[in-house]
Amino acid sequence: MRESKSIFLNIDWIAILLFFMLILMGWLNIYAAVFNEEHRSIFDITQRYGKQLIWIAATVILILVILIIDPKFFSTFAYGIYALSLLFLIGVLLFGKEVSGSRSWFQIGSLGIQPSEFAKFATALALSKYLSTFNFSLQKVKSLIISLAIILTPAILIFLQNDTGSAIIFIAFILVLYREGLSGSIMITGIAIIVLFLLTLLIHELYIIGGLLLLSLVLLFFIKRTTGNILKLSLIFLISALFVFSVNFAFDNLLSEHQQTRIRVLIGIEKDIHGAGYNVHQSKIAIGSGGFAGKGYLKGTQTKYNFVPEQDTDFIFCTVGEEWGFLGSFIVISLFILFLFKLIRMAERQKSNFSRIYGYCVISIIFFHFLINIGMTIGLMPVIGIPLPFFSYGGSSLWAFTILLFIFIRQDAYRFQIL
Amino acid sequence: MITHPYTNRKFIIFFIIILVGIVFIFRLFYLQVLYNKYKFSAENNVIRYITQYPSRGLIYDHNGELLVYNEAAYDLLVVPHQVHAFDTNDLCNLLNISTDEFCNRYEKAKKYSMYKPSVFLKQISREDYAFLGEKLYKFPGFYVQARTLRKYPFPIAAHLLGYIGEVTMDEIEYDSYYKSRDYIGKSGIEKFFEKTLRGEKGIKVKVVDVFNREMGNFHDGDYDISAIAGSNITISLDVQLQAYGEQLMKNKKGSIVAIEPASGEILSLITSPSYDPNILVGRIRSHNYNLLLNDSLKPLMNRAIMGTYSPGSTFKIVNVLIGLQENILSPQTLYSCDGPESRPIKCTHYHVTPLDLKEAIQQSCNSYLWKVFRSIITHPDPNDPVMGYNVWYNHVLNLGFGKKFNTDIPFELNGNIPESRLYDSIYRKNHWTALTIRSLAIGQGEILVTPLQLANFAAIIANRGYYYPPHFLKSTKYKSNTLLYYPRQVTSIEPKHYEFIVDAMLEVVEGEHGTARWYKLDSVHFCGKTGTVENPHGKDHSMFIAFAPKDNPTIALSVIVENAGYGATWAAPIASLLIEKYLKGKVKRHWLEDRMLNSDLISSN
Structure with missing residues (x-):
């Protein structure tokens, strides 16, 4: 089999179709979200739907370029690309343009570029490269620390740009680490931390400590009461109690006012439909008003009258919910799940560790965006400004997701060349 | 194939993803299918935002007399996209327009936008609207929007009240509160107190069906914002005085400004010719506005604040005050006068010679004042007129001339008190002397003042040396603040010199040879000074400044009648009548009143 032919023969066309x-x-939903009666043509490039079409056309070129590049290029230059993206992140901190409080955009003429979007695939490359080194094991503390450093460095830089949403996405890589052998108890600890955190905000800390004490005593009844186990249990109890107290302190003193309210609104302590809860409230009305079959394409009143801010970007799912109803929402969610399954299957069939790990990076990033973005529009997640992959308006995010995905598709098409 | 120790973990990841998917779908099923609160309004309902215009604040005079109120009017809007076939004739009849005009307007609206509402017909009166409103449902695509028009119970004070009009693009850019077609105060009180008067707009969100029928409030009115009515204001104007002054000024060009000296509050600000403010309201506005704009008498100009005149003899008092303050003049100073033979300025009055200062003021002697002015300019150094001039200049500015008061009167002008630089550039440095600029001695030449500044000067004399910048604001609510906004200004001339001037000005009215002796009042002592101002536009301007009563004055005023002749012939009697009216409430000298009311100085010129 000659190589030039094999690229296209071995490409996973189903993934591309999805x-x-x-x-x-x-694109169709962006059209509906920002529909302007004075500019009815979906191709009108003065409007966002027209612009999105240009971005989409450009992605096709981007895809062809990626498919032509030698797949070994990405693994070879993984660290280089990573270093370059860190440079860009530092650069945007220094020379970037401030847009609504975040300094995360480079303005080149009329074109805005958001380096944090591209940092995701660069980090994915570097992480894959590092995790796939010979004899690598996450059981070694040093390896774990380096892995975390690779993930956290760009995340911190993005956090400094005041773009908390994009920084939080880097948590997604934990899923990759888990797939590659990170101890399951760390995951469980993580979940326990989140649950305790939320409980602390909801209930008075003394009740929680009482609850924890009760739980420990019950556990004590079931486990083997050896000295070691008893010691372990009391240690866990002590640490949890300390954590509860420090959360209260941290929440009041470290988080900014609007972050506090967002979290409070999310967990339902605060009902403020005109303030921080406004977006979510509006978004829920829009989605809820869609009913089972939706109001019909371009007929969403909530959508048309700009009740939901940022409806073509972060809140694009509202349009789906309102105009296509439960049926449409079901289809979109199913499509995402199918797509993620497809990617897992692709990742698992890789012969090279690098490709598999990279595949999981892609899965984790897309999954986390999906989780947080849709979760926030239906009031299950806090309002964190991140786009819905492939759906939201915006060149940077569309291109970044395309690059992220097609590097993997390219690796996948190449899998038979690896012995 | 390389076996991997953690391959089974893919199932857990698989499981997490499917779990999230299921949670999302359940949540959506709950929100979209089970939960009913979010399901309102049928599929074809459309939401319309209706701007709620607040009622504009009313304006009252200082006695609580209503000066400006609102009347409802209605704009007919059209959204061409929503228009269906309807009976054009019917609508034309309702609107009182021809079918041709209807088509024109409709085409214009279509050109503007098919989807955005544009104004089809402006300011339909309440009566016409009563018929239209009932039948509006027959004309889908047409809406009405309530607006307010300003109405004036008294046909007076048009200039100072100002008017409201639709915002211009510039105004929208300057203040984003305004949207296209909003009204904004364009001049006068309406402009200055715009923010107080306008209130805050509100919004009503309504659901309407395809036939443009209201289906009720959107979302129980949760998104409505109610309009906040504008605040009423009370201004210092005295309606009776203003109306009387305007009557007296009928068929004359000129202005009257009356101020309450103790507070700086303007009691009347009259400009003539004037017009009834009601003619610049509603649909007749643009027609009438053009008539006024093209009138050769310039009725749109507010002469009281925008007319600049040489002050003439009224200004002699300024020079006398400066002379007294600078110690180069005393009440005992005697100068000779050769009457019409006097050099370099001839005197138009015949009187004794030599004469003292009081006689000079009483009879407005030009020769005497020339000598006073020469002393000011040549003091302290006879060879350096600039030094003397600057002393003079600073005093004049200090007396409120040559600059705006910058209170609540939009569009006032500076007038002109030239700096010495001007003479340097006209005559070259060191090439001019007191003689060169001698016209200033008798208030002619380069200096220009506004009637407002002259009235303020009268108030300064009335107060014996200080003034509050003239202003209109007099709301009881703000009363205590007004004097903080416009603090007392003390002049650079000592009070004792004013006392002398007050006596001299009383002589002008009551003295045996006073230039205004025919108009003295039996009931009250008032002080004044005539002015007869040469000007290039024809007959002299007749001018008079006055205040009354002599002690504890309650009114100070300036009167200017353009191209009328001697100050004593027109301005002085008008001022005298106004003082009588203001202080006594009623005019007894009917012969004088009739002469003033019936004389027409415009067509006779």
């Missing part, structure tokens, strides 16, 4: 379906649906 990719284009999502992009097309996104």
Whole structure:
């Protein structure tokens, strides 16, 4: 089999089909979200739907370029690309343009570029490269620390840009580490931390400590009461109690006012439909008013009258919910899940560790965006400003997701060349 | 194939993803299918935002007399996209317009936008609207929007009240509160107190069906914002005085400004010719506005604040005050006068010679004042007129001339008190002397003042040396603040010199040879000074400044009648009548009143 032919023969066309379906649906919904009666043509490039079409056309070129590049290029230059993206992140901190409080954009003429979007695939490359080194094991503390450093460095830089949403996405890589052998108890500890955190905000800390004490005593009844186990249990109890107290302190003193309210609104302590809860409230009305079958394409009143801010970007799912109803929402969610399954299957069939790990990076990033973005529009997640992959309006995010995905598709197409 | 120790973990990841998917779908099922609160309004309902215009604040005079109120009017809007076939004739009849005009307007609206509402017909009166409103449902695509028009119970004070009009693009850019077609105060009180008067707009969100029928409030009115009515204001104007002054000024060009000296509050600000403010309201506005704009008598100009005149003999008092303050003049100073033979300025009055200062003021002697002015300019150094001039200049500015008061009167002008630089550039440095600028001695030449500044000067004399910048604001609510906004200004001339001037000005009215002796009042002592101002536009301007009563004055005023002749012939009697009216409430000298009311100085010129 000659190599030039094999690229296209071995490409996973189903993945590409799913990719284009999502992009097309996104575009149609952007049209509905910002529909302007004075500019009815979906191709009108003065409007966002016209612009999105240009971005989409450009992604096709981007895809062809990626498919032509030698797949070994990405593994070879993984660290280089990573270093370059860190440079860009530092650069944007120094020379970037401030847009609504975040300094995360480079302005080149009329074109805005958001380096944090591209940092995701660069980090994915570097992490894959590092985790796939010979004899690597996450059981070694040093390896774990380096892995975390690779993930956290860009995250911190993005956090400094005041773009908390994009920084939080880097948590997604934990899933990759888990797949590659990170101890399950760390995951469980993580979940326990989050649950305790939320409980602390909801209930008075003394009740929680009482609850923890009760739980420990019950556990004590079931486990083997050896000295070691008893010691372990009391240590866990002590640490949890300390954590509860420090959360209260941290929440009041470290988080900014609007972050506090967002979290409070999310967990339902605060009902403020005109303030921080406004977006979510509006978004829920829009989605809820869609009913079972939706109001019909371009007929969403909530959508049309700009009740939901940022409806073409972060809140694009509202349009789906309102105009296509439960049926449409079900289809979109199913498509994402199918797409993620497809990617897991692709990742698992890789012969090279690098490709598999990279595949999981892609899965984790897309999954986390999906989780947080849709979760926030239906009031299950805090309002964190991140786009819905392939759907939301915006060149930077569309291109970044395309690059992220197609580097993997390229690796996948190449899998038979690896012995 | 390389076996991997953690391959089974893919199932857990698999499981997490499917779990999230299921949670999302359940949540969506709950929100979209089970939960009913979010399901309102049928599919074809459309939401319309209706701007709620607040009622504009009313304006009252200082006695609580209503000066400006609102009347409802209605704008007819059209959204061409929503228009269906309807009976054009019917609508034309309702609107009182021809079918041709209807088509024109409709085409214009279509050109503007098919989807955005544009004004089809402006300011339909309440009566016409009563018929239209009932039948509006027959004309889908047409809406009405309530607006307010300003109405004036008294046909007076048009200039100072100002008017409201639609915002211009510039105004929208300057203040984003305004949207296209909003009204804004364009001049006068309406402009200055715009923010107080306008209130805050509100919004009503309504659901309407395809036939443009209201289906009720959107979302129980949760998104409505109610309008906040504008605040009423009380201004210092005295309606009776203003109306009387305007009557007296009928068929004359000129202005009257009356101030309450103790507070700086303007009691009347009259400009003539004037017009009834009601003619610049509603649909007749643009027609009438053009008539006024093209009138050769310039009725749109507010002469009281925008007319600049040489002050003439009224200004002699300024020079006398400066002379007294600078110690180069005393009440005992005697100068000779050769009457019409006097050099370098001839005197138009015949009187004794030599004469003292009081006689000079009483009879407005030009020769005497020339000598006073020469002393000011040549003091302290006879060879350096600039030094003397600057002393003079600073005093004049200090007396409120040559600059705006910058209170609540929009569009006032500076007038002109030239700096010495001007003479340097006209005559070259060191090439001019007191003689060169001698016209200033008798208030002619380069200096220009506004009637407002002259009235303020009268108030300064009335107060014996200080003034509050003239202003209109007099709301009881703000009363205590007004004097903080416009603090007392003390002049650079000592009070004792004013006392002398007050006596001299009383002589002008009551003295045996006073230039205004025919108009003295039996009931009250008042002080004044005539002015007869040469000007290039024809007959002299007749001018008079006055205040009354002599002690504890309650009114100070300036009167200017353009191209009328001697100050004593027109301005002085008008001032005298106004003082009588203001202080006594009623005018007894009917012969004088009739002469003033019936004389027409415009067509006779």
